[in-house]
Amino acid sequence: MTKTRRNLILNCASLVVLFGILWLFQEYGTEYQIRILNNIAVFITLAVSYNLVNGICGQLHLGPNAFITIGAYTSALLTMSPTEKQMSFIIKPLIWPLSVIQVPFWISLIMAGTVATVFAFFISFPVFRVRGDYLAIVTLGFGEVVRVLCNALQSVTNGPLGLKGLKPYTNLWWSWSIAIFTIIVIQRLINSSWGRAMKAIRENEIAAQAMGVDPFKHLMMAFLISAFFSGVAGGLLAHLITTISPTLFTFFLTFNLLIIIVVGGLGSTTGAVIGATLFAWGGEALRVVESPMDIGPIHIPGIPGMRMVLFSVILMVVIIFARRGITGRNEFSWDWLLGKLSFGSR
Amino acid sequence: MATLGSALFEARNLTMKFGGLVAVNNFSLRLEGGELMGLIGPNGAGKTTIFNMITGNLVPTSGNVIWQGEDITGLPPHKITAKGIARTFQNIRLFADMTVLENVMVSFHYKIKASFWHAMLGLNKYRREEERIRERSINLLREVGLAHLAGEKAGALAYGQQRRLEIARALATSPKLLLLDEPAAGMNPQETMELADFVRKIRDSFNLTIFLIEHDMKFVMGLCEWIKVLDYGNTIAEGTPEEIQNNPEVIKAYLGEPKYATG
Ligand SMILES: Nc1ncnc2c1ncn2[C@@H]1O[C@H](COP(=O)(O)OP(=O)(O)OP(=O)(O)O)[C@@H](O)[C@H]1O
Ligand SMILES: [Mg+2]
Numbered sequence: 001m002t003k004t005r006r007n008l009i010l011n012c013a014s015l016v017v018l019f020g021i022l023w024l025f026q027e028y029g030t031e032y033q034i035r036i037l038n039n040i041a042v043f044i045t046l047a048v049s050y051n052l053v054n055g056i057c058g059q060l061h062l063g064p065n066a067f068i069t070i071g072a073y074t075s076a077l078l079t080m081s082p083t084e085k086q087m088s089f090i091i092k093p094l095i096w097p098l099s100v101i102q103v104p105f106w107i108s109l110i111m112a113g114t115v116a117t118v119f120a121f122f123i124s125f126p127v128f129r130v131r132g133d134y135l136a137i138v139t140l141g142f143g144e145v146v147r148v149l150c151n152a153l154q155s156v157t158n159g160p161l162g163l164k165g166l167k168p169y170t171n172l173w174w175s176w177s178i179a180i181f182t183i184i185v186i187q188r189l190i191n192s193s194w195g196r197a198m199k200a201i202r203e204n205e206i207a208a209q210a211m212g213v214d215p216f217k218h219l220m221m222a223f224l225i226s227a228f229f230s231g232v233a234g235g236l237l238a239h240l241i242t243t244i245s246p247t248l249f250t251f252f253l254t255f256n257l258l259i260i261i262v263v264g265g266l267g268s269t270t271g272a273v274i275g276a277t278l279f280a281w282g283g284e285a286l287r288v289v290e291s292p293m294d295i296g297p298i299h300i301p302g303i304p305g306m307r308m309v310l311f312s313v314i315l316m317v318v319i320i321f322a323r324r325g326i327t328g329r330n331e332f333s334w335d336w337l338l339g340k341l342s343f344g345s346r
Numbered sequence: 347m348a349t350l351g352s353a354l355f356e357a358r359n360l361t362m363k364f365g366g367l368v369a370v371n372n373f374s375l376r377l378e379g380g381e382l383m384g385l386i387g388p389n390g391a392g393k394t395t396i397f398n399m400i401t402g403n404l405v406p407t408s409g410n411v412i413w414q415g416e417d418i419t420g421l422p423p424h425k426i427t428a429k430g431i432a433r434t435f436q437n438i439r440l441f442a443d444m445t446v447l448e449n450v451m452v453s454f455h456y457k458i459k460a461s462f463w464h465a466m467l468g469l470n471k472y473r474r475e476e477e478r479i480r481e482r483s484i485n486l487l488r489e490v491g492l493a494h495l496a497g498e499k500a501g502a503l504a505y506g507q508q509r510r511l512e513i514a515r516a517l518a519t520s521p522k523l524l525l526l527d528e529p530a531a532g533m534n535p536q537e538t539m540e541l542a543d544f545v546r547k548i549r550d551s552f553n554l555t556i557f558l559i560e561h562d563m564k565f566v567m568g569l570c571e572w573i574k575v576l577d578y579g580n581t582i583a584e585g586t587p588e589e590i591q592n593n594p595e596v597i598k599a600y601l602g603e604p605k606y607a608t609g
Contacts, residue, residue, distance in 0.1 A: 185466065188466055189466065192462075192465040192466070192472075192476075193458055193465065193476060193479070194455075194465060196448055196451060196452050196455065197455045200441050200452045203440075203442055204440070204441055204442075206403065206423075206435075207439035207440070208441070209423040210401060210403075210423050210424075210427060210433055210516075211424075211432075211453040211455075211515060212424050212427040212428050212455065212456030212457070213424055214422075214456075215424075221462075
């Protein structure tokens with residue numbers, strides 16, 4: 001049996017196991033557990049696609065929340081029924097043709113990704129004219145612009161009121177299938193000749209260009225692909241939370257994604273998956289620190305926001321003691337795992 | 347514009363000013379093809395700046411770069427590479443966190459025929475091409491004697507090996523003109539001698555024209571057929587190694603110590 005064949009079989013087997021576990025939770029799990037599992041999947045999608053620009057291309061892009069917002073609104077506006085929309089848009093009516101369109105969930109997700117990609121295309125021109133801190137500031141600015149527009153364009157976004165009462169279409173099957181699809185696509189890209197060119201730009205842009213790599217073309221490519229999946233994930237989030245508003249996807253979300261990929265291991269898809277899982281699961285598990293506690297005679301009242309303090313501490317500890325994150329730039333492989341196992345059994 | 351003769355490459359009156367500093371003044375060069383041309387001069391004379399103007403890293407203040415009759419002045423570096431001019435860097439610029447093999451494979455990317463979609467769908471057209479790129483990269487590494495290090499991180503190589511990897515990577519872009527910026531810097535005498543043989547060998551086997559900058563006089567004098575001397579941006583002399591060694595201007599400006607002059 002060749003290695004490729006073995007890996008293919010192992011990959012398929014682990015997918016079966018994963019979906020088996022998901023099915024068990026779907027049948028017997030609590031609503032709370034299912035929500036955490038959905039969150040994990042959406043954050044995996046977000047982190048893996050965000051890592052493509054930041055970790056693989058090495059560009060400090062601080063605007064994924066813009067594409068998540070665009071995706072969330074696009075998808076929400078497309079799944080709401082015309083009557084629901086008419087009832088929601090009380091200040092200004094929704095513009096035609098959005099007011100009459102209603103499409104199935106899966107089409108709304110594709111559209112969410114597509115619209116986010118179109119926006120990414122237009123802003124990639126100013127974004128990739130600059131590098132480093134300037135690029136960070138331009139992308140950060142774009143995130144803010146999108147938020148302001150969501151407030152201002154009432155006849156499209158319903159302004160500060162947001163969109164409420166979306167159908168909770170996002171379930172474990174949707175969120176996990178998309179997470180896995182994202183991982184496969186991004187990994188294929190990273191391991192292709194195009195991914196090699198992107199890494200070369202990260203390592204030394206002047207040398208990459210001297211070897212014939214067009215930096216603008218490749219950075220834009222990564223940016224658009226990343227935006228597509230961010231947009232799709234935005235659509236998933238909208239139909240998971242069922243209520244969206246301009247204040248939902250702020251820079252804070254981008255900051256969380258940054259923590260995820262840095263703690264996981266910048267430049268590693270495996271790291272992004274681990275980081276996203278720890279974040280989405282840990283975020284819930286750590287809720288206890290925000291509830292009132294009695295330690296012996298001492299009574300500590302619940303302190304909201306305590307989780308973020310803890311996250312920041314974890315981030316600092318990782319940066320100080322494991323500068324390259326949990327995985328570094330390494331990726332999971334069956335060779336590695338089987339190697340570990342056989343070594344352990346010896 | 348009329349092409350002047352059949353020159354492969356021509357630099358016409360290249361001038362580069364940085365604010366008030368004239369780093370390069372009226373530099374001209376004509377290469378017919380097949381030459382081994384040297385460029386020497388004291389530190390800060392403007393040698394690297396000339397390379398940067400040729401490869402599009404700097405746009406000359408005035409003057410033109412002509413490639414096979416076509417004016418390529420001011421084209422971006424990746425387009426100039428695609429035309430057939432490759433370079434190495436004085437301050438080594440490898441893709442340090444990528445493997446030695448990957449470093450070379452990057453250079454084949456710009457001429458890849460399969461499309462992005464072929465790659466994403468894992469179609470045979472792409473797979474075969476990737477396989478061919480891998481094979482050709484390994485062959486190139488074999489030529490520079492680095493094949494046994496193919497899986498190592500480029501940043502982990504010894505200095506002399508890094509310099510050879512830079513050359514392999516440049517060769518992988520299939521250039522007609524190769525610019526080497528101080529290829530022997532940091533090499534020991536043994537390595538330097540091997541490098542001279544190697545440069546001569548690739549010139550013949552790859553049908554190259556080579557234009558190189560080097561401080562090591564023994565290396566330049568032994569290798570190059572024609573040498574240009576730069577001082578404060580001005581071309582103060584040119585000629586065969588013998589002529590340069592005996593040129594009083596050069597001795598005064600550059601080869602101050604007689605022990606170099608006799609090479
Ligand atoms: N991008 C730049 N901006 C401003 N000044 C520059 C720039 N590049 C080079 N210079 C200046 O131009 C002059 C020529 O530099 P250059 O690097 O071409 O010298 P060189 O002949 O290659 O020297 P060395 O032998 O030390 O490599 C120097 O005075 C340098 O400081
Ligand atoms: Mg120099």
